[in-house]
Amino acid sequence: MDMNTISAMVPTTDPNDFRDGDAWLAGGTVLFSYGSHSLSRLLDITAAGWEPVTITEAGIEFAATCTIAQLYALAQDPALPTAWSAADLFRPACDSFVASFKIWNLSTMGGNIATSLPAGPIISLCSALDARLLILSPGGKQRHEPVAEFIQGEAKNSLAPGELIRSILVPAHALAxxxxxxxxxxxxxxxxxxxxxxxxxxxxxxxxxxxxxxxxxxxxxxxxxxxxxxxxxxxxxxxxxxxxxxxxxxxxxxxxxxxxxxxxxxxxxxxxxxxxxxxxxx
Structure with missing residues (x-):
């Protein structure tokens, strides 16, 4: 779809840069497919350099910019503890996109959650594993919220203007x-x-x-x-x-x-x- 009202694309992950008429841009697979006649700027978080996947004893932290392809590959990563059998859910969730490799390599975990559509497979996966979001807010603040509570309805969530999903933490007990x-x-x-x-x-x-x-x-x-x-x-x-x-x-x-x-x-x-x-x- 056309987005002919965009005047600038700004590389940033700082919520303080957000203003009326802005939208955060990660993979953009939904944003560009729906289009817009009101947005004036896109705040591009793809160059943030966030590590897609971090494995610790506490669980797995996914950057909001982790792509579906990276999540799919993780299921067979030898770095995953063998006791984390719930990683078997990763690939069925990714397959639920029923999407081309182009979508898999662009669409992000954070974007799927922020879009908040009922069919969002990352919402289903992360909710089922009691994942929590780290959300960055204007003024240097941040907050945590379970994915299952973050979603409030079809295309509705608890994000306030300017807020940005930074990461998704899946706890070890759920992975086991x-x-x-x-x-x-x-x-x-x-x-x-x-x-x-x-x-x-x-x-x-x-x-x-x-x-x-x-x-x-x-x-x-x-x-x-x-x-x-x-x-x-x-x-x-x-x-x-x-x-x-x-x-x-x-x-x-x-x-x-x-x-x-x-x-x-x-x-x-x-x-x-x-x-x-x-x-x-x-």
Whole structure:
């Protein structure tokens, strides 16, 4: 799309440089596809030189400018601790873009989160792994916020004017979890209509994250001793998510998204709590 109102492209990562009519630019895959008739400047963060991936005992810190291609490659990086089995989620999440290599090499993790669309696979992945954002604010301030709480609705989030996502921290305890992944769309190469990710942490906490089918992520947690039966899980989902809480568009109507959310939730429960895993009441 045309963006013929842009008068300058400014290389900066300083929120104090932000003014009315500006937009942060990383990969730009959504920004340039939608276009704009009101923006006057693009603040380019791609030359910031941030290390894409930093692995520590605390977990993995992804720079906001880490590309989807770099995340995909990380899944097979020998530097990852072998106990971090949740890294198996990285590639299915990247594949959920159903995008060309050009998009993979430009689109960024921070950009996918900031765009805040229901089908955003990085939102689903990071929410499911209890990732937290480091957000830079004007005046030299910064704050942290869980990805699952940062997203407030379709294309809505908690960013104030001038704020910028600096990085995403995925904690080690979530990376060491046993996980299960489910995704559906209306056709083989379609946009995500439903995405659910379940995980069981080393301490036994079971977390189910619902996304894709809802405008924002929803999480359900069950401690050891309170694991749900399939019927109880369905009841929990029905109690927390009304029919109107489901997203509705050409990529999936509300009744279908609701029905598939319930179905995939039970599938994940059965996979994680199989005969070889923790027992549940059936």
């Amino acid at each position: 979890a046993k996980t299960a992944f489910r995704r559906l769309s209306l056709n083989n190469l379609g946009r995500t209509g439903v995405m659910l990710i379940g995980r069981v942490d080393p301490d036994g906490l079971f977390t189910l994250t619902v996304s894709g089918s809802t405008p924002r992520p929803h999480q359900f947690r069950f401690p050891v001793g309170d694991y749900p039966s399939p019927a109880k899980l369905v009841n929990c989902l029905e109690e927390r998510l009304s029919p109107d809480d489901y997203h509705d568009d050409i990529h999936g109507r509300q009744p279908w998204r609701r029905a598939m959310t319930l179905r995939l939730g039970v599938e994940i429960l059965n996979e994680l709590f199989s005969a070889s895993g923790p027992g549940i009441e059936r």
